Amino acid sequence: xxxxxxxxxxxxxxxxxxxxxxxxxxxxxxxxxxxxxxxxxxxxxxxxxxxxxxxxxxxxxxxxxxxxxxxxxxxxxxxxxxxxxxxxxxxxxxxxxxxxxxxxxxxxxxxxxxxxxxxxxxxxxxxxxxxxxxxxxxxxxx
Numbered sequence: 001x002x003x004x005x006x007x008x009x010x011x012x013x014x015x016x017x018x019x020x021x022x023x024x025x026x027x028x029x030x031x032x033x034x035x036x037x038x039x040x041x042x043x044x045x046x047x048x049x050x051x052x053x054x055x056x057x058x059x060x061x062x063x064x065x066x067x068x069x070x071x072x073x074x075x076x077x078x079x080x081x082x083x084x085x086x087x088x089x090x091x092x093x094x095x096x097x098x099x100x101x102x103x104x105x106x107x108x109x110x111x112x113x114x115x116x117x118x119x120x121x122x123x124x125x126x127x128x129x130x131x132x133x134x135x136x137x138x139x140x141x142x
């Protein structure tokens with residue numbers, strides 16, 4: 001028996017994905033920008049290995065964030081850490097190269113120091129993968 005995927009799959013249009021230690025929230029520059037700058041934007045080492053150059057200042061980061069938040073073939077989520085009793089954006093999770101016609105997507109990550117090697121980082125990836133595979137029925141994520 002050959003399984004044939006049902007294509008196309010729905011677009012990634014969820015506003016947020018709640019978790020136990022983190023929530024994924026669609027990036028809003030006004031709501032998440034300052035916290036993301038403190039967590040990841042001001043540290044050039046976190047951007048090594050990405051096609052993004054280090055940001056000269058918070059305004060450049062905010063402009064980049066605003067531009068990326070509205071690209072049609074990607075979904076960008078703030079990883080909001082809930083473990084310290086506050087809700088603070090601590091990293092980014094991108095779903096990139098979304099191809100509903102093929103049922104494929106890519107994931108990109110930039111974790112702030114507060115997420116690195118912590119449960120919340122793993123949970124953020126789990127929330128995205130679960131949504132892509134179980135809810136939307138995508139067949140491949142890179």
